Structure formats: C-alpha cells, structure tokens
Amino acid sequence: MKLRQLLSILETADFRQEADDGVRKWVAETREAAYNIDDLLLVAASSGKEGSILKKYTVSKGGRSLNNLERKIKVIEEKISTLVSDSRIRNIEQRQREIRSTGSLTRSCSRYVEDDVVGLDKDVQELVARLVKEDGERSYQVVSITGMGGIGKTTMANRIYHHADVRSRFHAFAWVCVSQRWQQEDVMREILNKLEPEKTREINKMTAPELDMELVEVQKRKRCLIVLDDVWTTDAWDKLRSPFPARQVKSKVMITTRNRDVARYIECNGTSCYLYDQRYLNEEESWELLKKKVYHGFNIAGSTSEDDDTASSTDGYRSCLSDEEEDEAIDQLQTSTSEDSIQDQRNQMDMEKLGKEMVAQCGGLPLAIVALGELLMTKSTISEWRTVHQNLSSYLRRGTSSRENGRVHEALALSYTDLPDHLKLCFLHIGSFAEDSKISTRKLYQLWAAEGFKSQESYQVEEKESFMDIAERYLGELVQRCMVQVHVEEATGRFKSCRLDDLTRDFCLVKAKEENFVKKFPARYEPPELVGSPSTSSMVTSISTTRRVSVAVDNDFDSYFPPGKENLEHVRSTLFFAKASSRRNLHTALDFICTEFKLLRVLDVERFDFGEKLSESLGNLVHLRYLSLRGSQFEKLPSSIGNLKYLQTLDLRAPLRVCVTVPNVLSKLNNLKYLYLPPNHKSTSRLQLSSTSKLEILKIFDTKVSDYRDISKLAKLQKLAVIISPETENLAAIINCLETEQNRVRDYSFRVHYNFQSEREFTVLRQLLSLTDLRKLDLGGPINGLPQHCHFGESLTKLTLRSSGLKQDPMPTLEKLPKLYSLRLRNAFKGNRICCSSQGFPRLRILEILGLTSLEDWIIEEGAMPNLYALKIDECSKLKMVPGGIKYIAALRELVVVTCLRISRIGSGRGRTEGERILTKLNTFH
Numbered sequence: 001m002k003l004r005q006l007l008s009i010l011e012t013a014d015f016r017q018e019a020d021d022g023v024r025k026w027v028a029e030t031r032e033a034a035y036n037i038d039d040l041l042l043v044a045a046s047s048g049k050e051g052s053i054l055k056k057y058t059v060s061k062g063g064r065s066l067n068n069l070e071r072k073i074k075v076i077e078e079k080i081s082t083l084v085s086d087s088r089i090r091n092i093e094q095r096q097r098e099i100r101s102t103g104s105l106t107r108s109c110s111r112y113v114e115d116d117v118v119g120l121d122k123d124v125q126e127l128v129a130r131l132v133k134e135d136g137e138r139s140y141q142v143v144s145i146t147g148m149g150g151i152g153k154t155t156m157a158n159r160i161y162h163h164a165d166v167r168s169r170f171h172a173f174a175w176v177c178v179s180q181r182w183q184q185e186d187v188m189r190e191i192l193n194k195l196e197p198e199k200t201r202e203i204n205k206m207t208a209p210e211l212d213m214e215l216v217e218v219q220k221r222k223r224c225l226i227v228l229d230d231v232w233t234t235d236a237w238d239k240l241r242s243p244f245p246a247r248q249v250k251s252k253v254m255i256t257t258r259n260r261d262v263a264r265y266i267e268c269n270g271t272s273c274y275l276y277d278q279r280y281l282n283e284e285e286s287w288e289l290l291k292k293k294v295y296h297g298f299n300i301a302g303s304t305s306e307d308d309d310t311a312s313s314t315d316g317y318r319s320c321l322s323d324e325e326e327d328e329a330i331d332q333l334q335t336s337t338s339e340d341s342i343q344d345q346r347n348q349m350d351m352e353k354l355g356k357e358m359v360a361q362c363g364g365l366p367l368a369i370v371a372l373g374e375l376l377m378t379k380s381t382i383s384e385w386r387t388v389h390q391n392l393s394s395y396l397r398r399g400t401s402s403r404e405n406g407r408v409h410e411a412l413a414l415s416y417t418d419l420p421d422h423l424k425l426c427f428l429h430i431g432s433f434a435e436d437s438k439i440s441t442r443k444l445y446q447l448w449a450a451e452g453f454k455s456q457e458s459y460q461v462e463e464k465e466s467f468m469d470i471a472e473r474y475l476g477e478l479v480q481r482c483m484v485q486v487h488v489e490e491a492t493g494r495f496k497s498c499r500l501d502d503l504t505r506d507f508c509l510v511k512a513k514e515e516n517f518v519k520k521f522p523a524r525y526e527p528p529e530l531v532g533s534p535s536t537s538s539m540v541t542s543i544s545t546t547r548r549v550s551v552a553v554d555n556d557f558d559s560y561f562p563p564g565k566e567n568l569e570h571v572r573s574t575l576f577f578a579k580a581s582s583r584r585n586l587h588t589a590l591d592f593i594c595t596e597f598k599l600l601r602v603l604d605v606e607r608f609d610f611g612e613k614l615s616e617s618l619g620n621l622v623h624l625r626y627l628s629l630r631g632s633q634f635e636k637l638p639s640s641i642g643n644l645k646y647l648q649t650l651d652l653r654a655p656l657r658v659c660v661t662v663p664n665v666l667s668k669l670n671n672l673k674y675l676y677l678p679p680n681h682k683s684t685s686r687l688q689l690s691s692t693s694k695l696e697i698l699k700i701f702d703t704k705v706s707d708y709r710d711i712s713k714l715a716k717l718q719k720l721a722v723i724i725s726p727e728t729e730n731l732a733a734i735i736n737c738l739e740t741e742q743n744r745v746r747d748y749s750f751r752v753h754y755n756f757q758s759e760r761e762f763t764v765l766r767q768l769l770s771l772t773d774l775r776k777l778d779l780g781g782p783i784n785g786l787p788q789h790c791h792f793g794e795s796l797t798k799l800t801l802r803s804s805g806l807k808q809d810p811m812p813t814l815e816k817l818p819k820l821y822s823l824r825l826r827n828a829f830k831g832n833r834i835c836c837s838s839q840g841f842p843r844l845r846i847l848e849i850l851g852l853t854s855l856e857d858w859i860i861e862e863g864a865m866p867n868l869y870a871l872k873i874d875e876c877s878k879l880k881m882v883p884g885g886i887k888y889i890a891a892l893r894e895l896v897v898v899t900c901l902r903i904s905r906i907g908s909g910r911g912r913t914e915g916e917r918i919l920t921k922l923n924t925f926h
Helices: 002-008 010-017 021-046 069-084 087-102 121-132 153-161 164-169 184-195 197-204 208-221 234-240 260-268 283-295 308-319 323-333 339-360 366-376 382-398 406-417 421-430 441-451 456-461 467-480 502-514 536-543 587-596 616-620 639-643 708-713 731-739 759-769 884-888 914-925
Strands: 142-146 172-177 224-231 252-257 273-277 485-488 495-499 519-521 548-553 573-578 602-606 626-628 649-651 674-676 697-702 719-724 747-753 774-780 798-802 822-826 833-836 846-850 857-860 870-874 894-898
Touching: 121 142, 121 153, 121 164, 121 273, 142 153, 142 260, 153 224, 153 252, 172 184, 184 197, 184 208, 184 224, 184 234, 197 894, 224 234, 234 260, 252 260, 260 273, 283 339, 283 366, 339 366, 339 382, 366 382, 366 406, 382 406, 406 502, 421 441, 421 467, 421 502, 441 467, 441 495, 441 602, 441 626, 441 649, 467 485, 467 495, 587 616, 616 639, 708 731, 719 731, 731 759, 759 774, 857 884
Parallel strands: 142 252, 142 273, 172 224, 224 252, 519 548, 548 573, 573 602, 602 626, 626 649, 649 674, 674 697, 697 719, 719 747, 747 774, 774 798, 798 822, 822 846, 833 857, 846 870, 870 894
Antiparallel strands: 485 495
16 A cells, blocks of 8 residues: 555656655655565566465575565565655655646647758758859868757758759768767668669678778769768768768768867868858747747647738737736727636737747757747646746756756756656667667567556556557657657558657666666666766666666677676566677577576567577576567577466567477467567477467468468457468468458458469459458469459558569559559569559559569659659660659659660650659769
C-alpha cells in the first residue's frame, strides 16, 4: 500500500525535481526501492515460488546463496516507510491534489511535424547563387553554413539541396552526416553509393584508396553536389578533402558545422570557401515562428481562416498600445459586447503578451522556439499558459548565461517535464541507440512493450487494441512536442523510422545519465553533465544500480566488462551495436551474458557472428521478453530457447545465405507476439506453431517447413508473411485457408514460385490476388497472362513479377491498381513494346524494369506515373532510348540506367519539371 502511494506521486515529483535537489534525490531513492521489489519478484518467479513469495528459499549464485525473500522485503518495507514519512513529499502531494482538481486538456497528436522556417528566403537565394555560379566573384568551391546547434543549419542546407536551380545545375547528389564519431571509409563509401547507385556492389568492396580514386573520377564525369552535414573538426576536413573539388571539376561541396574555425580552415588551405553564419531570428521572426506552431493547434489571437485579415490588423493595432491604452480600449468595447466576449478578448491579449515574453527568452533560437510552441499547442487556457510562463522563467534562472546550449536544453527540459511518466521512459529509451541511427519504429515499439513502458490506460485497452498501435500514438506525442524526428511510410501513412537531432539527443543522453536510465559502453559514449546541474548524475548513480546497458562493440568484448569490475546482476536490458563495416564474434561473450545478466528482459545482438551454433545457455535467460539476432551469423538455434516462456519478440532473420536449423520448440513460447523466422530455415521435424496463440506478427512462414493449417489457429494474428515454396502441391488449399482468415489478418505478404499456366492454376492465382489485405506480392514462375485489374485486391502496394514470360504488355492492367507504390519487373515480359498511359499508376513511387531483353520501345504518356520518384532500367539490351515521357514526371528524382547497350539517345525536351532536368543531364553524358 505504501509503495503504491509513493508510485502514485512519482509523476508529480518529476515535475518538482527539476527545481529541487532534495526532491530529485527522493525520486531516485523511491524508484530504486520500486526496482528492488521488482527484482525480488523476478527472482521468486524464476525459482518457481510465485504462489508463496514470502516462503523461505535460496537461489544458488557462484557458490553463494541469496538471502531469503522475507528478510529482503522487510528491509525494503522499512525503506519505503522512511520515504513515505519524508517531509520532502508534502509539497509534492499538495501539487498532486491541485492537478487532480484542475484536470488537464490534451490535444491529439499529428502524424508528422513539417519543417517550420521563417525569414530564410533571401538567405537561401544568396547561397543558391554561390553554388550554381561557376565563374566570377560569386563562385565558390565550398559553401559553409555555421552556427550553434539548433539554429537551423541543416534546415537551411536542406532547402538549398532541394532548390530547383540547384537540382537543374548538378547531375548527382550526395548528403552524408559526419557527426562527432565518424569513419573516413564509411563516409566515402556512403557518398559514392549516392552518386553512383548503379555501382553499389563494386563500391562496397573497394579499399580506402580505391574509394578516394573513384570519388575523384566520378566528379570528372558528373557535376556533383556533396553535402557534409555536421562537421565538427578541421581534422575531419583534412581526412576528407583530397577527392573533393579542385578548379578543374565542376562539383561543389556544402558543409554545416557548429565550429566556425572549420570554415576558416578550409579557406586558409587553398579552397575557395563562402562562409555563411546562420543568424538568430529577430523578435518579429521569433514571434511568427511561435505563432506558426501554436496556430497549428489553437488560435491564440482569436482569428480563424475566415477572418485572418481582421485578426492581422487587430494584432498590429494592439501591439502599438500601452497597458493603459489597452484598458481604455477594453472599456470602450463594453458598450457593444457581452461580458463573456470582453473576457475572451482580454484572455487573448494576455495569451499573446505571455507568448511574446516567453519567445523572447528563447534568444531567437529556432529549436527552442519550436519546442516551446509544441508545448503550448497542448495548452488551451490562459491558466495553463501562465503555468508554462512561470516554469519557463524558473528554468532560465537555473540555466547558464551561455547562449550555446543552455536555452535549448532548458526548452527541451520543459517539454520533457511536461510528458507523462511512460512517455519520459520512451523518450529516454530512444537515446540508447547509436548516434545518427535511423531506428525502425516497429522494433522500437516491441522494445517498449518488453520494457513495460505503458500507461495505466494502455493496460486497459490492450485487449482490444494492439500495443503496436498504442506505441504509435506514444511516438506521435513525442513528435508533436518536437522531441523526435520521424520518416513516414508513404504507402501506409504510418511512422517507418525515427531519430533524434543532435541537440535533442545530447539532452536525452544527459537526462538518461541523470536518472541512471542507461549506461553506455565504452565510456567515451557517456554524455557530459547537464549545464547548471553538475552534481546530479553522480548523486543518482551513487543511489542506483545499473539496469540498462548500451554497448557499441568496436573492440573485444572483455574490454567492456572486465571480470569483477561491474555489478551486472540487476541489468534488465542490453543493446549491442555492431560496427557497420565489421562483424564481431560474440560466441564466447554470449555465455558471459547468459551467466551474469540473470534478470535480463531485453537482449538485442544484431549483426554479430556466433559461429555454427548459439550457446545452450541462452535458455537460462528465463525472464527475456525480447530477443533479436537479426542479421547475425549462426546455423542452429538451441533447443533451450523453449525455456523462454515470457518471450514476446523473437527475431531470427539471419542472412539469406545461411540455412538455420530451428528446433521444434517454439510452440512452448505461449506469450510470443512477434515472430520473425529466418528467410532460409529448416527443422528436424514439422515446425509447430499452433499453440503460439498470442502471435500478432508472423514473418517468413515457410509452407515447406511449417503446416499451413496452423495459421487458422492463431486467433490474434494481424500481419503474415508467407513463403509458398515450389514443392507445395496443395496451393489451392493454402489459399482457401488464408481466405477464411481475412477478417482477422490485415496485412498479407507472399513470396510464391509456381507455374500458373493451366486454367485451374490461373483460378488459384486470381484467388491469391483477390485477398482483401494483400499488401506485398513477389510472384515467380511462368504465367500465361495477368488477370484483369478487377481481380487484384485494392490494398496491394508492392508487386514483383519474376520469370513470368508474359506475352502481353502488363502495364494496362497494373497501372489501374490504385495503391501500387512499388513495381519490379524482372524477366517478366517477352514482348518488344510497353506503354504507360495517361492517368496510369497514380501512386507509383518506385519502378524497376530489369532483364526485359526483347523490349525495344517504351511509351510514357503525359500524366502517367505522376508521383514516380525512382526509376531503374537494367539489362534491357534492345531498348532504343529512355522514354521521352519521363519529362512529364515532375516528381522524378532518381534515374539509374545500367547495361542498356542499344540506347543511342535520350528523350529530349526543355521545361521546368524534374523529369526534364534529368533528361537534360542524361543528354550531357551521352
């Protein structure tokens, strides 16, 4: 009861701890007590004593025995009693009562946050001119954008990078983020892969000198624009400069940097460099940016879309009034308006006044203003605005006078403090990932589920709604508050990946260190202390034990966990990150993890080498909720995996070249929700999955290994990816089984290799294509002809046809599919002419035409594929020309043409669309 009382006020205590070191320590002690109780419950559960927790028992550990639970719990109860009686919580309880009495108003989150910029148009035009000019005083080889973090350097560079004049001037583009921790070879390889995507395989095999030489050569053939985002040191430029523009090439480089000395250094070492200092916003621009954010959610000045002009003029009038004149104006209004209208008008004036005072404290820094705006979007009353105003002032009083990071951290700290407790945990958890990594949202949601980052409301609705959907809302809340950046999947409108910008990540890491949320290895990845609170982290660390670790593995494993140095028995979560350019061997390290990390709930070890067989000791981690071995090298999964009865996520997607033996023990994992089987796997016996009744996602279900009838027994299944192998004889029965599941499963993906030439087989194909929620289909094998478009399900977004041998042009059918996003034709058509008609392929973004060796003519009519972004043509040896109709495709950004030896010319045309610009560039090469 006392522990529940403490936990119930922790959220309010979080609000107070920012301004009170005593409260901060109390919060740390209380959380530690709660964690200790949870540890003991886990130990009890693992010993098989769940029904009688206080019963005496011992658990062996290294020849020693743990104390019995009864005595340990008594110690913790005494600690809790002390915490409950602590005088420091009286003010917190009072604050909690105030919150309960006033309530709160929240606003639903938007799907994404667009870049909000003001006052940059003239600056953008100036920098564009510096890049596109080749001769004269306005011509520079390098354009450098400098300024403090959060001032908008990357936003400015991004607008220039996509500017129409820049796009028409250069032939190839590459944007790479350098950051503080970078590898020269990785950066060079990334640049080349973007400049020459058709040579990816060759580039990935090149040595460092070969990369250097290739980068020089590509700039001789193409006019390139290369952006080096977030360069920190002159040393970075020294190591990268050799292949970059000399006077004899037409390429240009644009860099963003926080260090003005980097730009000066470039200029002083023989390279013409234009230095642009990103300026702070002035008062007017700052206010405009805040209004732009707040107007997105609420109308603080009383205007609507119908009376914007009136509101604008009123704003200008009020801004000229003194306080006395404002009072006089309001008195005059009383003769013609009701008391409610007068009060509403006064509130609007007060909100504007408060807004201007708060935005002035942001010092013209866009990131701070946007963070403030996102917070104010959730506050609709004058009372709430006054509360924010009061707390913002206290943050600024506590902060440093330095303009470098203080105000940004303070603005972010205010947004962080305003988060509910479960969202604070979600935000801090994102900081566990490697710098500049794009984090898969699906993986992130599953990790949150395993960690138990849920609100009480989520526990109540999870029976009716998938946690994946709940977690999407969590992330949306963080996005709305400008704390996380996301990439939206165009085909579905859902979040696909997310990341933290540099300053937000800095704040996240410092906050995580303050609260002892995660420990980073090696030590150089640990953040510095937060500005203005130098003793916080050491104080919390002295109270707490390590429960999460994040390890960047770029050395031998023993260097991170030397024997006897770290107490690891309380660790709940471990994330191991392999260096992209190497595959570290963790075979012996896995035994160490399974022996020392007794209470582990999360084990993420992707892209490592575990040898032939994973350790049997993996089955000792009985508390695991999440296990990912994605991309790792191993050939056999241990049968002890069946011991992990709490496991929710199991990701076994090994490299395709490896055939993994999966023992028939997965049916024991009764709590499994997300299962990803290896793309190439086998089992010693038929792999049974029928008893994994909680499965929501099942990927790479192979009908050669598993019984397709198990699918009908998975009552909660929502996403299903199936490989229907050539050996499958009863394809019709499989499709019939899947049809009965259509009301449940909302996302199908299939890879099928089959001969659809007889009338009976053609009927089965139509059955497969008509599945209502078929999203992705990879279809291999001969087909006499495609069914009419009306036989295709309307949800199909990605289609691959391989070795189909079609004799009729497939485009008239496929272009009518309303949601088709990606189309790949490989050796799929034997004819010599295809045509994409006007209004066809309305949502297509990616098109690959591969191995159509008989194709000679390709017609693209005006209006076809209006949203096409990327086009690849390869192994079409008889194709006479790239279709001139691409000049009509304004959205086209990427065109790759490979081994098409017969192409003698490129469709020509002059105009303003991106397609026309691409054609002009291709003409230059030919």
